Amino acid sequence: MKRTLITPLAWIVLVCVQAQPKQMCITIDDLPVVSYTKTDLEFLSEVTEALVATFDAFKIPAIGYVNESKLYHNGQLDPGRVKLLELWLQNGYELGNHTYAHKNYHRVSFSEYAEDIIKGEQVTKPLVQEYDMEYQFFRHPYLRIGSTKAHHDSLKQFLDKKGYREAPVTIDNEDYLFAKAYHLAYMENDTSTVKKIAGTYLIYMEEKLLYYEDMAERLLGRSMKQTLLLHANLLNAHYLDDLARMYQSHGYVFISQGEVLKDDAYDKPIIKYGDWGISWLDRWALSQGKKGEFFKGDPVTPKFVREMAK
Numbered sequence: 001m002k003r004t005l006i007t008p009l010a011w012i013v014l015v016c017v018q019a020q021p022k023q024m025c026i027t028i029d030d031l032p033v034v035s036y037t038k039t040d041l042e043f044l045s046e047v048t049e050a051l052v053a054t055f056d057a058f059k060i061p062a063i064g065y066v067n068e069s070k071l072y073h074n075g076q077l078d079p080g081r082v083k084l085l086e087l088w089l090q091n092g093y094e095l096g097n098h099t100y101a102h103k104n105y106h107r108v109s110f111s112e113y114a115e116d117i118i119k120g121e122q123v124t125k126p127l128v129q130e131y132d133m134e135y136q137f138f139r140h141p142y143l144r145i146g147s148t149k150a151h152h153d154s155l156k157q158f159l160d161k162k163g164y165r166e167a168p169v170t171i172d173n174e175d176y177l178f179a180k181a182y183h184l185a186y187m188e189n190d191t192s193t194v195k196k197i198a199g200t201y202l203i204y205m206e207e208k209l210l211y212y213e214d215m216a217e218r219l220l221g222r223s224m225k226q227t228l229l230l231h232a233n234l235l236n237a238h239y240l241d242d243l244a245r246m247y248q249s250h251g252y253v254f255i256s257q258g259e260v261l262k263d264d265a266y267d268k269p270i271i272k273y274g275d276w277g278i279s280w281l282d283r284w285a286l287s288q289g290k291k292g293e294f295f296k297g298d299p300v301t302p303k304f305v306r307e308m309a310k
């Protein structure tokens with residue numbers, strides 16, 4: 001019997017051709033910065049500069065979602081805070097709308113919410129256009145998209161009319177709890193707690209990645225272009241580079257908001273609604289009738305982090 005021999009080099013070529021890199025879009029919410037106890041411009045600049053430096057270093061075509069209420073200081077539009085947004089644009093990073101005051105669509109009237117969307121584009125939209133970039137994406141605060149189909153449809157229609165595309169999230173997580181705990185410990189110079197939170201955060205985020213990768217495989221029968229949600233805070237300013245390395249070690253390259261939405265997984269219908277702020281993978285799974293067992297193994301935020309973030 002004649003055996004076909006494949007040389008080691010041929011194997012490498014074969015593996016390289018077959019192994020398409022996995023793709024991920026990194027989206028950052030609550031711009032310019034989630035500042036907790038520290039609101040001076042110097043601190044806000046430090047966080048922004050660190051995030052942008054990491055995008056540059058790891059070739060992350062990130063998008064930031066802005067709450068324009070945070071551009072005001074003592075009731076006045078603060079040019080220093082607007083400059084933070086310009087730092088994103090100057091370096092080629094996109095900005096989108098996250099409403100003016102981070103309102104929950106499930107808790108306010110439609111007209112109040114719609115008004116908050118329009119109020120949320122007043123500064124950012126002209127600024128983005130000055131940089132010859134497109135302003136077109138909307139991220140729902142608290143990932144609340146509407147508690148019924150009709151409730152969601154009316155928002156979707158409004159967004160369509162205003163030229164916005166919805167920006168779903170697939171890798172949802174509680175980075176904001178870790179971030180608050182980290183921020184408080186950091187400001188108290190509690191080095192051992194700072195290290196403990198950061199170490200736990202990196203493990204938790206890797207577990208979340210694996211959880212949602214696996215869910216995508218089980219739901220779609222294939223991997224998908226993932227969308228990660230993070231927030232603009234001190235924790236991510238310090239550890240986004242470690243996160244990026246972790247994602248790279250799992251075979252990821254980073255892509256833009258427009259690119260990630262080319263995956264037709266994002267066109268899957270949603271027919272189940274509730275008072276949920278969840279991943280779109282969860283929404284698609286619920287819409288397909290998946291129950292309890294399907295969602296097993298979702299990594300939880302450790303109790304000590306939850307306690308600290310209270």
Ligand SMILES: [Zn+2]
Nearest residue numbers: 029030141142
């Ligand atoms: Zn938000």
